Amino acid sequence: MDPGGIPAGRAHLDPADRRLLLKMELCAEQGRFEDAQDLAEELWLEAVDAHKRLYQGLANAFTAATARTALQRRGAREIAARTRRMLEPFPRRVLDLELDTLLDSLDALVERGDGTLLMRRQG
Numbered sequence: 001m002d003p004g005g006i007p008a009g010r011a012h013l014d015p016a017d018r019r020l021l022l023k024m025e026l027c028a029e030q031g032r033f034e035d036a037q038d039l040a041e042e043l044w045l046e047a048v049d050a051h052k053r054l055y056q057g058l059a060n061a062f063t064a065a066t067a068r069t070a071l072q073r074r075g076a077r078e079i080a081a082r083t084r085r086m087l088e089p090f091p092r093r094v095l096d097l098e099l100d101t102l103l104d105s106l107d108a109l110v111e112r113g114d115g116t117l118l119m120r121r122q123g
Contacts, residue, residue, distance in 0.1 A: 021095060097120065
């Protein structure tokens with residue numbers, strides 16, 4: 001499956017993967033970026049198609065957030081830029097996630113040093 005073929009929703013995923021994605025989102029909302037990264041990596045290691053690269057990009061986003069909260073500003077910026085390139089081939093809405101919202105909130109977090117990663121537009 002090419003990146004553009006991943007559906008916008010999650011119905012095609014098995015229930016265990018849907019649960020992991022939900023847990024990952026909740027961890028991100030709570031600022032628990034290391035936990036979110038672990039969950040994204042778990043998905044990444046098990047994936048066998050284009051989902052693998054998507055999950056790797058999500059794990060990278062959480063790595064950048066973790067680096068920034070550890071005051072590693074330069075490393076966080078580099079990882080965030082790499083994350084943007086990794087997620088570029090994917091649809092802007094994939095697996096009920098809005099990648100532009102995620103990437104914009106990551107850039108803001110890396111710049112300010114605090115905040116949350118948003119997985120979809122608020123409001």
